[in-house]
Amino acid sequence: MKRAFDIILAIFVLIIISAPCLIIALLVKLTSPGPVLYWSDRVGINNDLFKMPKFRSMKTDTPEVATHLLNDPHKALTPIGNFLRKTSLDELPQLWNIFKGEMSFVGPRPALFNQHDLIVLRTERGIHQLIPGLTGWAQINGRDELPTPEKVRLDDEYLHNRSFAKDLSILWLTFFRVLNSHGVMH
Incomplete structure (x- = not known):
């Protein structure tokens, strides 16, 4: 049931966000050199790696680490990067991973391939x-x-x-958390 829900919701969301995604892609391209999408290696189910896209919010020379580990994350942001991250619009390309079955709408956020402490603790707990x-x-x-x-x-x-x-409750609460940028590093 969860997989069917993911696919139906992903199709519905994709219909709604197609035009905004094109605008975001154009803005990313016009405001900073480099690709529109940033693909990172992420840890999926059973610790298998997969490629996860985001609209690029950081400069192309930014190290591939969790944002909180950067010395000065603000210096790494593109001109529209802060806006994309605060609104979570950078996450929209991950609908692709939901269609592929590598992600769901609700679950633990996929760790970066080099977040070893997070990977170990999650594995220990199943x-x-x-x-x-x-x-x-x-x-x-x-x-x-x-x-x-x-x-x-x-x-x-x-x-x-x-x-x-x-899961429905988490989706509903996510909507409100995103609206007020709750918990986002600025």
Whole structure:
């Protein structure tokens, strides 16, 4: 049921956001050199790696690490990068991963390939057996501001209490968190 829901919702969202995505792509291209999309290696179900796209919000020479590990994240942002990240519009290309079955709308956010501490803790708790999500329980409870152990605790809580109703609740809460940029590093 979750997979069918993901596909139906992804089609619906894609219809709504097609024009805005074209505008975002054009703005990314016009405001900074480099590709429109940034593809990163992410950890998926059973710790298998997959390529995850985002609208590029960082300069092309930015190291491939979690944002909070950068010395000065603001210097790495493109002219529209802060806006894309605050509004989570940079995440829209991940609908592609949802169509492919590499991601779901709700699940633990996929770790970067080099976030070894997060990967180890998730594996120890069995969280690695979940399909990663566009949003998740940890995202609506802190997002970028959460330390790794707290993120894993929330992911574990989701693992043991997941249901279709909880997923709908997380999606609903995500909408409001995105509207007020809750938990986004500025």
